[in-house]
Amino acid sequence: MATMRQIAAAAGVSAKTVSRVFNDDPHVLPATRERVESIMRELDYVPNSLATAFRSGRPSVIGVAVPDIVDPFFAEIARAVERTARDHDMSTLVTSLGDDPDRERAVLEPMLRRQLAGVVLAPISDDQSSLSAWASRTPFVFVDRAPGGLAADAFTQDDFGGAFTATTHLVEHGHRRIGFVGDELALPTTAERLRGYRAALTEAGLPADEELIALGAATREGAARALAAIDSQATALFSSNAVCTMALLPALAEQPLPLVAFGDFPLAELLRPSVSVITQDPEALGRLAAERIIDRLDRPDARYRRSTVLPVHLVERDSCRAAPAVR
Amino acid sequence: MATMRQIAAAAGVSAKTVSRVFNDDPHVLPATRERVESIMRELDYVPNSLATAFRSGRPSVIGVAVPDIVDPFFAEIARAVERTARDHDMSTLVTSLGDDPDRERAVLEPMLRRQLAGVVLAPISDDQSSLSAWASRTPFVFVDRAPGGLAADAFTQDDFGGAFTATTHLVEHGHRRIGFVGDELALPTTAERLRGYRAALTEAGLPADEELIALGAATREGAARALAAIDSQATALFSSNAVCTMALLPALAEQPLPLVAFGDFPLAELLRPSVSVITQDPEALGRLAAERIIDRLDRPDARYRRSTVLPVHLVERDSCRAAPAVR
DNA sequence: TTGTAAGCGTTATCAG
């Protein structure tokens, strides 16, 4: 763990000269440079990054906080952030928020206490107003889910439009009783997708029947309950996100229903029936969010459009045509 | 961004007193404490973590480097590390190494330059000897894959035994021509699993036919090629890891073959046929690795068993019984 | 109980 001073002492120069050599400052005599370099090699010198970071004052770490890093959607966001950060000589701190909205802040704060260039956040609660003090020191960039009670950059996707498209697609397959399966309305994505679903029904002249809406479907048990609550009513389903879709699948294996799901997931195309989905672009969400953070670091006074909404696309597979159970 | 000095000036005390108040040092008059606290609140004081970390010298970050954070197996390792770190007031830096072994070192080094308590590493190359200089400053703990050319802590699973069990299971189903599908022999896991596969064949008195072994199956194209190369020979398959298994599935949909796979994966049980697997415990790998790092930090002179091997288990589903194509 | 001085390792400033 040699320090610059030690290198300097061994080379018979000042610490500053070592610093110059290390940082490729041209104002060093070749002879001096060489001597210092050889000693650096000999003593295996590596600068103390804590000291450098502290000294420079420029944050070199981006934080990523998502509900669950094991969810491939969020993992892809994290990977994109990390790649982008790496391209700018920055590192990435990752945390999984879990599923308890009341703990969101507690999990975030230790991360926010660190000097971060910014935090890419996919929140699990619907209200980040208690984070406003933090937001003034560390820029937040929301991804996937819009902020609540806080003005911050956000990169989201067209939840309303995607849900509208999915629902309309089922309507076009002749369905008039389409169920909505989701997790929590507190999530802005779920709320928007429900709006899109309802708008599609209205547009099609279909009634918006509350009995067709089942929430709490993020676990297998919840999804089974949700399905049980509506499967006598519905001839087809719109699933509001990939977690719900995957939780639904075991129950749907017993009780097949045509399905269009918001959010692609691994193996969706290999299931029987393969699952028709609305695809998002998590890579773009992560990349854009990280770029925004870096841009804000470089140009603190620049102004940006606060909210960017990415398009989504319907990928039609087989599940939208699956034979409904006879009733 | 108020500093301690600014709080001190505003409160009419010295920086040290502010420090004491902040750190709950009892040697402060209640009146002084209160005055300082109110000013801290007013100025929204948050300590500069870079300064604190630098000053303390104690690293408070654990690094995680895995092939791909989007792979749920590695994501689960990362999540376990992060949880464990969080329980000890530490944070977690994550990086995805990608699939080019020659870039392993280049991706790792920026992470190693930071003062880390340790790095949890699932390497993509078979030789980490070029990292030995780094290993003396930052403890490495290998997970899933054993180190090559480097002595370091490692938490792996019983690759040999799992492959032996899987292959034997297929033998017990009456198969005498069992194919091995894997990615790269440079990976210690693949090499060990191949050994286990061979041992099982030998044990069963079956010939170890090189024509039954196909590598490079980490992508769909590679897996299709691998399958094409052996499917005329084999009546059943052992897949060496989850990435290969998922890559194989599309080709197997065309060309069904009984299968046992090393590594569970999401939805494995919902495919038709559901996939029989050898399950690992990535959560334990991550947790144990993180605990080792923390332990080494607390007790630098403690001695540990270098290598710990976790057991694996066969989860029998349907794919091991799937009807082989008629031939 | 409170404050002063010094230093963690690096780099900017300015002098030589």
Next chain:
DNA sequence: CTGATAACGCTTACAA
């Protein structure tokens, strides 16, 4: 081209 000095924000050791 090189070096002394100071400073980043905080805390430890030692005084007062």
